[in-house]
Amino acid sequence: MSERSGIDRREFLKRGAIAGVGIGLAPLGAGAAAEPPGVRRRVRLGRTELRIPDIGFGSSRLDGDEDLVRHALERGVTYFDTAESYTDGRSESTLGRALKGVRDRVTLASKVEAGADDGREKLMQALEGSLRRLQTDHIDVYFNHAVNDVARLENPEWPEFASRAREQGKIRFTGVSGHGGRLGKCLEVAIDRDLADVLLVAHNFGQDPAFYERFTAAFDFVAIQPDLPRLMAKAKEKDIGVIAMKTLRGARLNDMRPYEKDGATFAQAALRWTLSSAHVDALVISMTSAELVDEVLGASGSGAPTREDLALLARYEQRNGSVQCRYGCSGCAGACPDGVPIAEVLRTQMYARDYEDLAFARREYARLDRSASPCVACAHRSCAGACPHGLGIADLTGSAHALLAG
Numbered sequence: 001m002s003e004r005s006g007i008d009r010r011e012f013l014k015r016g017a018i019a020g021v022g023i024g025l026a027p028l029g030a031g032a033a034a035e036p037p038g039v040r041r042r043v044r045l046g047r048t049e050l051r052i053p054d055i056g057f058g059s060s061r062l063d064g065d066e067d068l069v070r071h072a073l074e075r076g077v078t079y080f081d082t083a084e085s086y087t088d089g090r091s092e093s094t095l096g097r098a099l100k101g102v103r104d105r106v107t108l109a110s111k112v113e114a115g116a117d118d119g120r121e122k123l124m125q126a127l128e129g130s131l132r133r134l135q136t137d138h139i140d141v142y143f144n145h146a147v148n149d150v151a152r153l154e155n156p157e158w159p160e161f162a163s164r165a166r167e168q169g170k171i172r173f174t175g176v177s178g179h180g181g182r183l184g185k186c187l188e189v190a191i192d193r194d195l196a197d198v199l200l201v202a203h204n205f206g207q208d209p210a211f212y213e214r215f216t217a218a219f220d221f222v223a224i225q226p227d228l229p230r231l232m233a234k235a236k237e238k239d240i241g242v243i244a245m246k247t248l249r250g251a252r253l254n255d256m257r258p259y260e261k262d263g264a265t266f267a268q269a270a271l272r273w274t275l276s277s278a279h280v281d282a283l284v285i286s287m288t289s290a291e292l293v294d295e296v297l298g299a300s301g302s303g304a305p306t307r308e309d310l311a312l313l314a315r316y317e318q319r320n321g322s323v324q325c326r327y328g329c330s331g332c333a334g335a336c337p338d339g340v341p342i343a344e345v346l347r348t349q350m351y352a353r354d355y356e357d358l359a360f361a362r363r364e365y366a367r368l369d370r371s372a373s374p375c376v377a378c379a380h381r382s383c384a385g386a387c388p389h390g391l392g393i394a395d396l397t398g399s400a401h402a403l404l405a406g
């Protein structure tokens with residue numbers, strides 16, 4: 001990550017450690033301030049009875065860095081979340097190598113995008129590929145990945161496959177993950193039909209109606225997924241584990257460096273917001289450097305966000321609200337007569353502009369069913385005004401295509 005604040009990043013984190021790695025944390029006790037950050041809370045993941053750290057290792061961009069995995073493990077991170085599609089399987093392979101010999105100490109979650117028509121044999125082959133790459137005989141939680149279509153949940157082959165995989169000891173629990181515009185509907189179906197022991201859902205301050213309630217006088221925003229708190233509460237009633245992802249609301253971390261004080265960072269504030277939700281057991285976050293691991297673990301075990309945290313979140317929203325597409329929003333669905341999947345295009349663009357990972361963004365863009373090429377010379381611009389959050393869609397999708405195509 002680049003620095004914009006003029007403070008060297010290592011120095012910044014050192015200062016943070018000296019200051020207690022953030023405000024609003026659980027008391028460390030005298031002399032503990034110099035301790036390296038680590039996991040400070042473990043949680044029960046619903047009816048799975050798995051005990052996992054409140055902050056887990058997201059590996060969507062992991063590609064060969066075994067030392068990073070070991071660094072997180074040394075800090076107490078024992079929940080590792082991957083998927084067969086992450087870095088074309090190399091994320092799983094990296095985890096497999098790095099966690100060799102410590103499999104019994106960690107919880108592994110992986111995912112497959114099970115299509116509406118996929119048969120049980122195909123799903124079993126996908127699972128066996130993941131097991132091979134992860135160098136293990138079982139996966140603790142196996143997710144149906146990025147579900148945004150009820151038909152994918154209604155595929156009768158999935159429960160058949162899952163039941164057989166459980167009997168064979170290849171998976172212990174199943175889950176559903178999602179962050180698309182129809183997430184709410186999909187979650188409702190998954191909960192009502194008992195299709196998941198664990199839900200993995202995009203959830204951050206920018207989607208939470210409770211966040212905006214505090215600022216309605218100052219912000220003209222509409223909360224995304226207003227139904228999500230209700231659905232998460234419903235999941236908890238059935239003792240389904242709930243893990244949050246996409247917790248940084250776009251992760252423009254460097255934008256916020258000039259406003260962070262005393263080692264308390266925007267990332268920690270955002271994580272505290274998510275972890276303070278009564279309906280969230282834990283979260284996973286993409287860990288891309290040892291410094292980021294240490295920074296985000298500063299939020300482990302902490303209490304509710306402080307006043308300073310809320311000010312950072314509000315500033316972030318002010319800076320980025322008019323240019324950042326919202327996860328789980330479908331306000332512009334159907335606005336393009338040429339069929340450009342606007343939300344998906346802007347999601348992939350986010351990986352380049354917000355996460356500063358152009359290669360990953362290009363890979364994700366190439367995976368889309370349709371590109372934004374029609375936007376480059378679009379004369380009608382029918383999408384104008386379609387975004388209730390005021391995003392200039394045509395300019396954003398056009399520049400996304402220029403950046404990510406080819």
Ligand code: SF4
Nearest residue numbers: 325326329331332387
């Ligand atoms: S462009 Fe606007 S309406 Fe479309 S998904 Fe993004 S935030 Fe929602």
Ligand code: SF4
Nearest residue numbers: 336375378382383394
């Ligand atoms: S600019 Fe044109 S082609 Fe692109 S999303 Fe908007 S309406 Fe569709």
